Amino acid sequence: MLYNLLDFTVRGDHQGKLVVLEKNSGFPFDIKRVYYIWGTDKNVIRGKHAHKKLEQVIVCTSGSCDFILDDGNTRETVRLDNPSQGLYIKHNIWREFTNFSSDCVLMVLASEYYDESDYIRDYQMFLNETKKHSALMSSQIKKREKND
DSSP states (O other): OOOEEEEOOEEEETTEEEEOOOTTSSOSSOOOEEEEEEOOOTTOOEEEEEESSOOEEEEEEESOEEEEEEOSSOEEEEEEOOTTEEEEEOSSOEEEEEOOOTTOEEEEEESSOOOGGGEEOOHHHHHHHHHHHHHHHHHHHHHHHHHO
16 A cells, blocks of 8 residues: 555544644654645645655645655555545655645654655656565565575
């Protein structure tokens, strides 16, 4: 699977809603960085990269947008439009996001501090890395089967 949707516990009533994200409380990693994105035109395509190590949970706190996720074999589109859900993306997944509503605000929670060397910004290079990784995994599985 290219992603998981995390359903957050919503607290509140007619006075308003609240979601709390805490370390060791159902969150998939320790949060080292938080940033948010807004004011993006509808047809802009953001992202266009993968990460070697970094994991992210992305929450659309307002409005909506589409995430296109790709692991080198499968490509899926996920619509974010619910502030009580987070899109969990592991490393080695190409991501692009587009189709922004005018009121779209995205909050990104990251497992690592910013590190430019963690980015793969060229899609062909991403595909090459994915093929190398798949070949290595296949080789390791064959070795284990041979030793069993």
